Amino acid sequence: MSTLKLKLEVHGIDRSGISQKSGKPYVTHFAFAHLPGVPYPQEVSIYGGEKGLANGHYEVPYRIKVTDEGRAISLLMDVANATPVASAPRSSAA
Incomplete structure (x- = not known):
């Protein structure tokens, strides 16, 4: 079985703080x-x-979880094991 990887572009912090729990x-x-x-x-x-x-491009391992007796599907990303990758070159508009 192969590991599923998702391409992710991080563009900054949305929220930060201290967990109350x-x-x-x-x-x-x-x-x-x-x-x-x-x-x-x-x-x-x-x-x-x-x-x-850090801001940039990553490949993130993920898994799909089926819950609620097959009625809901979740995508669980393993951000702790994200691997930085080079960004794809952007094509210039003619």
Whole structure:
């Protein structure tokens, strides 16, 4: 079985603070996810953990979880194991 990887572009911090439950810092990022079969990147807010991620392009391992007796599907990203990748060159408009 192969590991599923999602291309993610991180563009800054959406929210940050201290968790009331654990008392630890947290960061959520403003990002764009390149979903398979979808022609345009989708805006997402992702949990970055305590340290967060630097702005840039990443490949993030993920898994799909089916819940609620098969009625709901969740995409779970493993941001802690995100791998930085070079950004794709942008084509210039003619």
